[in-house]
Amino acid sequence: MHMARTLSMALCALSLTLSPMAAQAQPSSKSQSSKDASVPPIAVERTDEGEPVIVHEGEASFYGGSFHGKKTASGERFDQNKPTAASRELPLGSKVTVTNQDNGKSVDVIVNDRGPYVDGRVIDLSKKAAKQLDMIEDGVAPVRVEAKPSEQPTEAVKEKVEAKAEKADKTQVAEQPASEKKGNGAARSGSSRADQQSGSGSDR
Template sequence: MKSNLHTRESRPRGFLPDADTVGLKEPWTPVRRHALGPVLFLVMSCCFSTAFSAQKQVSANAGPANANPSATHKPHLDLSGKTRKGKASYYGRNFYTKKMANGMPMDPQSNSAASKTLPLGTKARVTNLKNGSSTVVEIRDRGPYVKGRIVDVSPQTADKLGLKENGTAPVEVKPVEVPQPDGSVKAGSGVAENVRGQPSADLRDGRITN
């Protein structure tokens, strides 16, 4: 009597196939797994490559919705120390205590001012051309980004210049001390004037009077 322990019919399910069944195209066989491996890898590589390229293209074409021009565009600095004329405005309440371009918080009671072109650290005399009021400011921030405006001043400075009634005024900005790229400081067109337009002896020892 022949034993059927090794016949295909009596083999329990889940056991590995014998030599006569290896060639069958069943999904779980090693033949099918080895054939699918490279194909799946190729398909997945193509998908990842396409997704990465699309994301890179979107990143290159899209910028922040409310990008600050001072952060996205390096200003063309005016190192000449020449007088400039334009309009002045002043900081609104929503800018109080916010960081300026020099990293310090904006203090409404300071003489901080913003300019698009004067180097940070520049001291300049701002004169309201309507009423003649004048005071010295220090450029610590970038702006204003409105056509025709050349300087933003703090609320305290706006009081001194008489800007608050209309919000803006035509002004003359005369740089007094202009930091240079090599670390030196250049004297500007406002170096020899005080508030009344007279020579100021206090500038000779490095002090600026208002």
């Protein structure tokens, strides 16, 4: 009887010791991560012709196979064999160029979903797109995402990208010191892309 009581108490103590570890092992819920995850701000650069280009730099990841066939934010079914992506900042339907900054490889994708909801991540790619960037083995990669109004598939999406660029451009100019604003004013009249580049700013 005494041994049974001792064994029972030992088991209770063990369960209390393990329970915090079990709680820590549980992943955070999607609602928590979507609210708390921070996304790097987008920036606006200009081509030699003066066209605004939305630029988003940070980490890229890619969808797991379990998402294949599930509905995306655009209403389409996710297909891991098509060059698509999820972005929290860029308009749905927009065509963007993603460049792996580790190896210089690029891929064009269509944004048809929202995400990723992880700190520092700017885009979630389909498996096909991730393969073209040669990032399957690592799982994540530092990338540069670019969206040009002139390269959009429809006039409606072009207008959305232009509006997004205009809003981001105003935000980043407002956040710059007065001395930089004067410099940018002169740069916008020049022809050098490097001179025309603006600083980063948040569009949220």
